[in-house]
Amino acid sequence: MNLPNKSEAAYRVFHMAHKFLNEFGIHWLPVDPYEIINKQKSRWKLKYVDQVAYEIGKPEQYVLDHVMRSQDGIAMFDPATNQYDIILNNSDSIPQTRMLWTTVHEIGHIYLGHLGNERTKITSDMLSREEYEQLEFEADNFAGEVLASKWLMRQIDIIDENDIALICGISDDAALSRYKKATEDYNYVPVNVILTLHNFEEYLKSVTVCRTIDEFGGFAHYTYKNHETQKLPKPKPLFLRRPGTCPYCGQEKWLSLESNFCIACGSALKPGLQRSISCCNHINHSNAAFCEQCGNRVYRIKQGLAFEECEIL
Ligand SMILES: [Zn+2]
Ligand SMILES: [Zn+2]
Ligand SMILES: [Zn+2]
Numbered sequence: 001m002n003l004p005n006k007s008e009a010a011y012r013v014f015h016m017a018h019k020f021l022n023e024f025g026i027h028w029l030p031v032d033p034y035e036i037i038n039k040q041k042s043r044w045k046l047k048y049v050d051q052v053a054y055e056i057g058k059p060e061q062y063v064l065d066h067v068m069r070s071q072d073g074i075a076m077f078d079p080a081t082n083q084y085d086i087i088l089n090n091s092d093s094i095p096q097t098r099m100l101w102t103t104v105h106e107i108g109h110i111y112l113g114h115l116g117n118e119r120t121k122i123t124s125d126m127l128s129r130e131e132y133e134q135l136e137f138e139a140d141n142f143a144g145e146v147l148a149s150k151w152l153m154r155q156i157d158i159i160d161e162n163d164i165a166l167i168c169g170i171s172d173d174a175a176l177s178r179y180k181k182a183t184e185d186y187n188y189v190p191v192n193v194i195l196t197l198h199n200f201e202e203y204l205k206s207v208t209v210c211r212t213i214d215e216f217g218g219f220a221h222y223t224y225k226n227h228e229t230q231k232l233p234k235p236k237p238l239f240l241r242r243p244g245t246c247p248y249c250g251q252e253k254w255l256s257l258e259s260n261f262c263i264a265c266g267s268a269l270k271p272g273l274q275r276s277i278s279c280c281n282h283i284n285h286s287n288a289a290f291c292e293q294c295g296n297r298v299y300r301i302k303q304g305l306a307f308e309e310c311e312i313l
Contacts, residue, residue, distance in 0.1 A: 006137070013112065013138050017145035018192040020111055027199040028309040030169035031147050033103040043083055044110065046103075048090045064089065069123040072098065075106040077115035084110050097171040101143055108142030109135065144178055151193045153182035155204055156302060159221065166218050167305070202312065203304030208284045210291035210298050215279070216306065223299035228289040229264035254285040261295035263288035268295065 020026075024036050037046045052067065053060045068074040073088045086106045088099060109115060109122055114135050124132045148168040158164055158179070165175035189197075197204070213220050229249040236247040245252045249265035260273055263284055268274070275295035282293045291298050303312065 009134065009138055010141055013108075013141045014145055015190070015192060016112055017108075017142050017149070018190075018196050020107075020142075020146060021149070021196050022192065022199065025199070026146075027201075028203050029148075029152070029167050029304060030100070031104070033100065033107055036107065037086065037103075044107075045083060045085050047085055047087045049087065050090070052087055060091075063087075069125065073102040073106050074121055074123070075109040075115060076121040077110075077117075077119075079117050079120065084115065086110075095171065097165070097169060097174070100169055101147065101171065101174055104143040104146050105139045108139035108146075112138055112142060114139070144174065144181070148175070148178040148182075149193075149196060150178065150182040150184075151189065151197065152200060153178065155197060155200070156305070157222075158182065163218075200304075203302070205303045206286045206300055207303045207306065208286055208288045208298040208300045209306050210279045210282045210284065210294060210296055211306075212279055213299065216299065216301065219301065219305040222305050223301045225297060226287055226289045226300055228266065228297075229262075231265050231267065254287055256292065259292040261290055261292055263290050263292050263298075266290035266295055266297070 024039070026036075034046065037044050049060050049063050049068070053063045056063070056067075064071060068087055068089070071089055072094065073086065076085045076087065077083075078085065086103065088103060088106075090099065114122060119126070122132070122135050127135070147170055148164050153164060156163075156167065158167070161172065161175040161179040164170070164178050164182075165172050168175070168178070170178070208226065213223065216223055229251055231248050232250055236250070241247045243257055244255050246255060246262035246264060246267060246269065248267035249262060251262055251264035254263060255269075259269055261268055261275070266275070266289065273295070278294075279296050280291060280294040282291055284290075284292055284298050286300065288298050290296065
């Protein structure tokens with residue numbers, strides 16, 4: 001095997017990771033590799049250690065020591081059926097963050113073409129040390145860029161590694177190494193990254209949400225408030241009022257005829273309305289300072305940091 005040098009390999013893996021993100025239509029964080037494996041059902045199979053132990057009639061420890069030779073996971077290719085198995089250790093002692101990383105690492109071995117007729121699994125005893133380390137390096141780089149792409153982290157404006165861990169569902173150690181990558185200097189944005197960012201448009205989109213600051217949980221520091229518009233010294237007289245315009249501040253843009261409150265100055269637009277005591281979770285126009293439905297102050301934030309994908313699409 002001809003070993004490429006580290007930076008060449010890293011470059012290739014980086015591009016493959018973004019090709020993968022595009023091919024599988026990944027557009028939200030955290031990435032869900034189990035859904036991806038499910039989509040590949042005909043060729044990729046996810047199995048757990050207890051299941052494999054049951055299938056071959058051996059104890060789980062045997063599977064870990066002799067089949068996987070790893071405490072975390074393994075990807076295997078079966079030339080007879082042309083299928084890939086990803087076997088994961090799902091014991092309670094393995095944190096979710098670590099399982100997530102392992103799963104994408106194993107997908108990386110498959111997607112990067114590490115397995116085939118000559119190499120049906122990657123274990124340290126079947127390869128030279130250099131080869132083994134090279135393939136592990138590649139699969140780890142793949143997992144990092146898929147789970148916490150440095151370019152996405154830059155777009156989200158992450159503040160520190162804790163945010164990466166929280167947003168991407170990876171361990172603190174992995175998040176720290178991704179943080180270092182994201183804050184390196186780059187001169188240009190690679191083409192396939194532009195495509196990834198385009199796919200994450202909805203995730204990255206600014207929305208203003210009607211919630212109390214506490215309801216943003218760990219992401220409260222990503223919120224900010226749009227400026228409120230000053231009210232006019234006197235409301236416009238009735239004969240000068242036009243539908244869709246706020247008579248109290250003169251705002252003409254982004255108001256709908258159904259709005260209860262002006263999103264610019266917060267005034268009630270219908271007779272007898274009071275600002276509601278509790279927030280209503282309504283998503284307003286991104287420039288809103290107040291909620292058009294209940295009149296509360298709204299917070300602007302990237303949509304993906306405030307909602308799960310299923311709540312939006
Ligand atoms: Zn590996
Ligand atoms: Zn107004
Ligand atoms: Zn509201």
